[in-house]
Amino acid sequence: MSSSTRTARRAAALLTALALVAGGAVAAPKTEKVKGDAARPFPPSYITIEGHKQVKPEDWKDPRLCGQCHTVQYEGWNGSMHSNAFRDPVFQALWALGEKADPVMRNHCGACHTAIGTATETVEFVPSMGVHGGFKAPEVAEQGVGCDVCHTIAGTNINKTAVLEHGNSSYVVAPGKTKRAGLADAKSPYHDTMKSDHHTKSDFCGNCHNIFHPTNNFPIERTYDEWKYSIYSQNGIQCQDCHMVPVELANKVADTMTRPENMPDSPLEGFAALSGPLRKVVHSHGFIGGNAVIVKALGKDKVEKYEDVGRDKNYDEAVKRLKSAASLKVFMARKGDDPLHELTVKVMNERAGHHLPTSLTEVRQIWIEAVVTDDQGRELFRNGTLDANNEVPKDAVVFNAHAVDKNGQATQLPWEITRFTDVNTIPPKGYKYARYYFNVPADAKSLKVVAKLHYRSFAQQLADILLGKGAVTVPSVEMVALEEAVDLQELQTASAGAAAEKH
Amino acid sequence: MKTSIALTIGLLLSASASVIVAKDAPMFVWNRTTLGMVEVASVGRGQQIAEEQKCAKCHGKIGVSEDEDSPNIAGQKAAYIAKQLADYKAEAREEKSMTKAARKLNPQDMADLGAFYATQKPEKAAGKVKKEPVLVSAGDEKRFLLPCGSCHGKKGEGFGHEVPALMGQKGTPFLDTMKAFKDEDRANDHYGRMRFIAAQLTDDEIAGIVAYYRAPAAIAKKDKDD
Numbered sequence: 055m056s057s058s059t060r061t062a063r064r065a066a067a068l069l070t071a072l073a074l075v076a077g078g079a080v081a082a083p084k085t086e087k088v089k090g091d092a093a094r095p096f097p098p099s100y101i102t103i104e105g106h107k108q109v110k111p112e113d114w115k116d117p118r119l120c121g122q123c124h125t126v127q128y129e130g131w132n133g134s135m136h137s138n139a140f141r142d143p144v145f146q147a148l149w150a151l152g153e154k155a156d157p158v159m160r161n162h163c164g165a166c167h168t169a170i171g172t173a174t175e176t177v178e179f180v181p182s183m184g185v186h187g188g189f190k191a192p193e194v195a196e197q198g199v200g201c202d203v204c205h206t207i208a209g210t211n212i213n214k215t216a217v218l219e220h221g222n223s224s225y226v227v228a229p230g231k232t233k234r235a236g237l238a239d240a241k242s243p244y245h246d247t248m249k250s251d252h253h254t255k256s257d258f259c260g261n262c263h264n265i266f267h268p269t270n271n272f273p274i275e276r277t278y279d280e281w282k283y284s285i286y287s288q289n290g291i292q293c294q295d296c297h298m299v300p301v302e303l304a305n306k307v308a309d310t311m312t313r314p315e316n317m318p319d320s321p322l323e324g325f326a327a328l329s330g331p332l333r334k335v336v337h338s339h340g341f342i343g344g345n346a347v348i349v350k351a352l353g354k355d356k357v358e359k360y361e362d363v364g365r366d367k368n369y370d371e372a373v374k375r376l377k378s379a380a381s382l383k384v385f386m387a388r389k390g391d392d393p394l395h396e397l398t399v400k401v402m403n404e405r406a407g408h409h410l411p412t413s414l415t416e417v418r419q420i421w422i423e424a425v426v427t428d429d430q431g432r433e434l435f436r437n438g439t440l441d442a443n444n445e446v447p448k449d450a451v452v453f454n455a456h457a458v459d460k461n462g463q464a465t466q467l468p469w470e471i472t473r474f475t476d477v478n479t480i481p482p483k484g485y486k487y488a489r490y491y492f493n494v495p496a497d498a499k500s501l502k503v504v505a506k507l508h509y510r511s512f513a514q515q516l517a518d519i520l521l522g523k524g525a526v527t528v529p530s531v532e533m534v535a536l537e538e539a540v541d542l543q544e545l546q547t548a549s550a551g552a553a554a555e556k557h
Numbered sequence: 558m559k560t561s562i563a564l565t566i567g568l569l570l571s572a573s574a575s576v577i578v579a580k581d582a583p584m585f586v587w588n589r590t591t592l593g594m595v596e597v598a599s600v601g602r603g604q605q606i607a608e609e610q611k612c613a614k615c616h617g618k619i620g621v622s623e624d625e626d627s628p629n630i631a632g633q634k635a636a637y638i639a640k641q642l643a644d645y646k647a648e649a650r651e652e653k654s655m656t657k658a659a660r661k662l663n664p665q666d667m668a669d670l671g672a673f674y675a676t677q678k679p680e681k682a683a684g685k686v687k688k689e690p691v692l693v694s695a696g697d698e699k700r701f702l703l704p705c706g707s708c709h710g711k712k713g714e715g716f717g718h719e720v721p722a723l724m725g726q727k728g729t730p731f732l733d734t735m736k737a738f739k740d741e742d743r744a745n746d747h748y749g750r751m752r753f754i755a756a757q758l759t760d761d762e763i764a765g766i767v768a769y770y771r772a773p774a775a776i777a778k779k780d781k782d783d
Contacts, residue, residue, distance in 0.1 A: 118701045123708065125748040243716060244707040323589065328708060328750070329717025332592055 093214070096172050098158050098268035099165030100211045103173055104228035111192040113229035114170050120201040123244065123328040130340040131201065133368045135348070139167045139198030140191065142348060143184060144512065147520035150187035152469050153179055158268055159469055164189075165223030166262035169203045171195035173227055185522045199262075201339075205233040210252065210261060216271050220260030220278055237326065237333070256281055259293040263413070267471060274457075274468050277412045284482035285311070286407035296407055298337035301374040308405035342371045344379075344411070344418075344531070345511050373531050376509050379406045380420075380480075382536040384503050388549045393493040397435070399424060399505045401453070402485040409479035411509070415455035416466050416474070419513060420533070422451045422488050423506040428498035435492035438506075444514040444527060451488035453478050466516065494542065501540040507533040585643045585745070587636075587718060594668040595636045595718065603673025606666050610658060619677040628730040629772060632679025635671035636718035642667040644745040651742075680725035680772035690765040692758070700757045705766060713770050719747065728771040735763045 090097045092106055103109055117137070121128025131137050139145070145167060152159030160179070164172040171177040171191035181187045194200065208228035215224050233242070234250035241247060252258050260278030267274055281287055289311040296304040299314050303321055307314060314322055315335045324336040385398040399422050403410045411418035423438035438450040446452060455477045459470040480486050494501065510530040517528045585591070607613065616622050620631030630638060644650040646659035646667075662670070691697070696704035705723070710716050713724035723731070737743035738755035746752060755763070 116698070116701065119698060119703065122701070122703055122750060122753075125750070243710065244703060325587065329719040331717075332587075332589060 096161045096165060096175075098222065099161045099172060100215055100222050100224040101165050101169060101173055102211055102214075102226050104208050104226050109173055109227070109229055111170055111174050111176060111194050114194050114200070114202040114206070116194050117197055117200040117202070123242075124201070124326070125328070126324070126336070127201070127326075127339040129367075130338045134340045134342065135345050135368075136199035136339075136341055137197065138348070140171070140189070140196045141198065143188075144348060144517070144520055146188045147184055147186050148467075149189060150179070150184065151467065153187070153189075155467070155469055160189075162222070162268045162469075166199075166265075168195045168198060169223065169225075169227060170200075172223075185520065202229065202233075203227075204253070204258075205235055206230065207234065207250075207252070207258070207261075210257065212257075217266055217273075219264065220257055221262075221264035221266055222268065223262055225261040240326070240330075242327065254292065254294060256287070256293040259297075263293075265468075267469070270472055272472055274471055275413050275415075277408045280408040280412060280482065284407055286482055291407060293407070294337060296405075297341045297343065298339065300338065301342075301371055301378060304375070305378050305405055308407070340368050340371060342368055342375055343413075344372055344376045344509055345413070348511055376531045376533045378404075380404055380410060380507055380533050382505050382507060382534050384505050384536060384538050386501070386503065386540045386545055388494075388542075388545055390550070391546075393496065394491055395494050397424060397426065397490045397492070397503060399451075399488045399490075400485055401480060401488070401507060403480040403482055407482050409481055411454060411479060414468070415477070415479050416457035416471070417512050417516065418454055418509075419446055419511075420453040420480075420507065420509050421446050423508060424488075424490055425504045426492060427502050428495065429500045430498065432495070432498075434494060434498075434501070435490060437490055438508075440530065446513065453480055453486060455479060499542055501542065503538045503540060504535065505537075506535040509533050585640050585647070585649065587640075591639075591664070592636070592718060594665050595639055595671060598635060598639075598665070598668040598672035600669075600672045600676050603669035603671070606662070606670055607673055610661065612658075612670070615654075616674075620674040621677075621680050622727060625727060625729045627727065628734075629680055629725055629727050630674045631677035632714075632725065633671075633674055633722050634715040634718065634720070635668070635675035637715065637721040638671035638674055639664075639667040640719075641745075642670065649745040679722065690762070690769055692762055692766060693769055697757075702754060702757055723770040725772045726767075726770055728767055731767045731771060732763065735767065739763070 093102075094100065095102060095106075117128060117131065121132075135142070145163075149159065149163045149167070152163060160177060161172055164177050168177060168191055171189075174192075174195065176195055177189050177191045179187060180190050183189070190196070194202075206227060206229045207225045209226040210220060211224040211226060212218065212220050215221060232246040232248050234248045234253060236250065236254040237247070238249040240249075256278060260282075263275065264273075264278035265275035266272060273279065278293075281293065286308075291307060291311060291313060295307050295313050299307070299322060303314055303317075306312070306317065314320065320334045322335040322337070324333060325331075326333050326336050381402045381404050383400040383402075385400070387396040387398070388394075389396075401422065406412070409415070411420050421438050424435065425433065425437075425439070426435040427433050438447065441447055455474045457465055457471045458473060458475050459465045460472045462475075465471060478486065508530045510528050512528060514528045517526050518524070612620075615624075615627040616630050617627075620633070621629050641650060642655075642659045642662060643664065645652060645655040646662065648656055659667070692702060693705045696702045696707070706713070708716055708720045709723050710720075713722060715722035734743065735755050735758070738746065738751045739758065741752055741756075744752065758766075
């Protein structure tokens with residue numbers, strides 16, 4: 055199947071899913087509570103509480119308290135997707151639709167987006183919020199993946215999961231005075247400390263960044279799996295080595311397959327806490343990928359009050375990461391005297407230790423925009439330019455996945471997914487090709503080829519449905535651009551030579 | 558750097574507060590070089606510099622001042638003293654006489670002075686306040702206030718290289734310092750930590766904290782004056 059056809063089908067899938075939502079095909083809210091047991095108290099998530107204790111929101115500290123001694127870390131976290139994990143309105147809307155479709159989705163989604171709200175069972179559905187309803191929780195639970203969520207995780211429940219792999223919030227929470235992290239000699243006058251190797255490895259992140267369907271076990275978000283079977287994993291590079299360091303250093307990690315702590319003259323030297331000892335490596339806590347763009351989309355990248363601090367930085371860092379993740383090459387070919395020319399664009403995943411894109415690959419959009427003009431200024435070919443509705447054209451080459459439900463109908467609602475009928479994401483250090491065909495006028499002497507790779511977190515149509523039409527214009531980031539001149543005489547000579555050699 | 562500091566100060570504010578912008582002054586930075594100066598500092602040389610600079614005129618021979626208005630520096634954290642001197646020199650902390658004095662010092666002089674005074678015996682706390690104020694022992698998490706002791710040590714003895722000792726401070730300069738932080742007249746605290754804390758405190762709460770940590774001599778003198 056050609057790239058164009060595949061992409062067109064994806065566009066149709068999107069429309070189908072959106073039509074279902076807009077038409078009210080999703081069932082009314084179900085109110086029955088999903089009951090768990092001692093082994094799995096908050097199904098279908100795999101969160102457990104150490105010692106089977108009863109916990110309440112106050113057992114976790116507000117990040118603003120942590121930030122007074124761990125200020126650098128707080129600044130990185132604030133405004134990150136972790137800090138917005140609960141409040142992100144796109145997530146809230148999708149979660150609300152999930153709640154209406156199947157009550158198990160409250161814990162399935164909530165366990166990673168608000169571990170505190172899930173473990174304390176304090177998340178409430180509010181039908182009047184947003185377009186589709188939304189959720190409320192105690193303030194510390196609404197702070198998403200806050201400091202005390204991660205630093206009180208005491209273990210993994212990997213052996214309890216249906217797929218015997220990290221994922222679906224497969225962790226043990228142990229809120230209290232003991233805070234866990236990678237340092238062996240950390241001392242605090244405010245809390246107890248404990249070294250945790252778990253916190254230093256991708257396995258820790260995999261507890262949430264690896265999501266399989268709660269009933270059919272289909273792997274929907276495979277970020278951890280993608281890393282685990284990559285060259286990064288083979289070289290001992292962990293998620294933390296790229297996502298807890300500035301982008302410039304992350305690029306060095308990817309280029310040299312060297313962990314930051316093993317680099318000479320560590321640029322991460324600093325203090326992990328107020329008045330603490332000088333450390334060779336102090337990690338950033340923004341955990342930045344590409345999706346900080348949501349902050350920009352919602353107009354919340356300005357620093358106007360205390361809640362906003364760090365948001366602008368997170369957006370800038372996300373853009374920098376997107377701009378350094380991939381590279382492009384273009385190849386032009388012509389067969390004999392035929393006016394039909396072939397443009398090949400090679401897209402390489404240079405620096406992401408997982409696929410491009412990753413996470414909700416049926417929603418994310420990375421696509422090529424290609425424009426060819428000749429020496430007389432005539433535009434001979436254009437593909438992948440956003441249309442007047444801010445949508446990716448149906449014939450664009452998009453790198454993502456195509457999801458369907460149990461009836462084989464296209465869907466972008468995670469709880470409906472049974473399989474991917476096509477996966478066109480780009481693996482770590484791997485590449486994909488896109489090919490385009492167009493005619494070149496006989497009087498043209500040279501061509502200018504401009505190829506660009508764009509990213510955005512979701513389509514405009516999806517944003518319109520989830521947030522309301524016109525609520526937000528989904529921004530795109532130009533990841534990389536390449537411009538090349540092609541001498542048609544040279545091209546013809548080269549093509550003829552290649553043809554002769556072949557014969 | 559300045560922007561970063563301003564932003565971080567902002568994050569420490571309560572929901573009702575606005576973002577504070579740090580003063581336009583060069584900020585001393587703790588790093589391998591500056592910490593190294595403190596580590597190799599000489600107590601003997603520090604004593605010599607103190608004598609040459611006539612520090613005793615205000616701070617007393619060993620750093621215990623004889624008047625109510627000058628702060629005690631005996632037993633203070635060496636790194637803290639060095640940083641304050643650097644900040645005075647750079648005018649990141651304002652006090653004309655101290656800026657004038659600090660201009661004569663190089664960074665190693667400052668570290669040596671810190672080492673000398675850090676090894677001197679501090680004044681004890683008043684001991685008149687039997688019970689720790691709640692803010693000292695427990696803080697107030699609703700206002701995002703950690704207990705004073707969580708940073709300044711259980712007895713107010715200071716912590717690490719950044720957090721100064723409070724125990725045995727003269728009452729007047731201690732009070733003035735807290736008010737300066739509260740009013741943002743002093744802005745050489747990294748990340749605005751003390752500005753945030755002081756801004757949350759009422760005058761009575763500040764007075765209670767000062768009364769708990771202050772030195773007995775100051776109280777005796779004040780009592781006498783009263």
